[in-house]
Amino acid sequence: MNFVSTRIITTDVKTLVSFYEHVTGMSAIQYTPDFAELKTPSATLAIGSTKTLQFFGGDEVAKAAQNRTAIIEFVVKDVDAVYEKLVNFLQSHIIQKPTTMPWGNKSLLFRDPDGNLINLFTPVSPEAIKRFEGKV
CATH class of the missing domain: 3.10.180.10 (2,3-Dihydroxybiphenyl 1,2-Dioxygenase, domain 1)
Known part of the structure; x- marks a missing residue:
């Protein structure tokens, strides 16, 4: 097993991506308007919108900003x-x-x-x- 990623669920992907790009000095890979990743040599910080929760069982699986x-x-x-x-x-x-x-x-x-x-x-x-x- 290898730990590779942490994902933040948010209602505002654009704002979080911009924030983390500024803090890290790295550019995010924006796969869709609802999903982006900041990749480092050891792990990835993923940012997904609340819309992506539908793929994991629905709105109650995770709560943004909680x-x-x-x-x-x-x-x-x-x-x-x-x-x-x-x-x-x-x-x-x-x-x-x-x-x-x-x-x-x-x-x-x-x-x-x-x-x-x-x-x-x-x-x-x-x-x-x-x-x-x-x-x-």
Whole structure:
């Protein structure tokens, strides 16, 4: 088994795609107006409209903008530099400025337009650097 993707269900694919393109600096692949993907070397962030729920059993399978349990995480080379670059864009979305966590990552925590938590982090302790070797 290989973990390859996380999908966000939204009522506004265009807004979320634009937001994630701005934050990551990557271009999304927009397969249809209702489905797009941001592909990284290790995993994909998929963005699907609520219309796609019909293929998975109906409207009640998932609810847009209701996440209160998951954090979508991206490892970056320098979270402080990313913060400086994005601070104006993210200003109303920031939950926590770059802060070093007890497990050795320096993390920037914010919400996307649907309220999903996003963590951009850089490993800073020797243990964390080793854990993420080759992934940054």
